[in-house]
Amino acid sequence: MDKKLKVDPIKEGTVIDHIPANKALQVLSIIKPEEDDVVTVGVNFASRKYGRKDIVKIEGRELSKSDINSIALIAPDANVIIIRDYQVINKYPVQIPRQIEGLARCGNPRCITNNEQMSTRFVAVERNPVRLRCAYCERVFDGDALELVTSA
Ligand SMILES: [Zn+2]
16 A cells, blocks of 8 residues: 555545646546546645645546546646555556647647637647647647647
């Protein structure tokens, strides 16, 4: 068990630790928990490494790497902890996928993706801090400078 995990233990599920402070809700908007998922959000925990951090717990569901890696866009230092029967069975840092589709808006107002009904696509050019290149207009952006696409 990880003794540094200060949130209440859960029996089964996924814990996402080391989310930058006040970014937990954006993380959830990317993960899109299912309706019956029990989600706990911890905001502004003290962290020796980062000052303040958020934590998200999703009980009863083990998220896969492909479900979760896109959160690296806003939480590049996040750690994912998979728990079964109160034991940590897997723990890994998120890693920005090589391509991110439909998740963030391009910051270039003249980009075709901001002028046509189409999905955006970015290619990761740096992992931490995250830098992404728009596959359409070729501009490069900091991951945290991009506005997330929110599905209503
Ligand atoms: Zn673009």
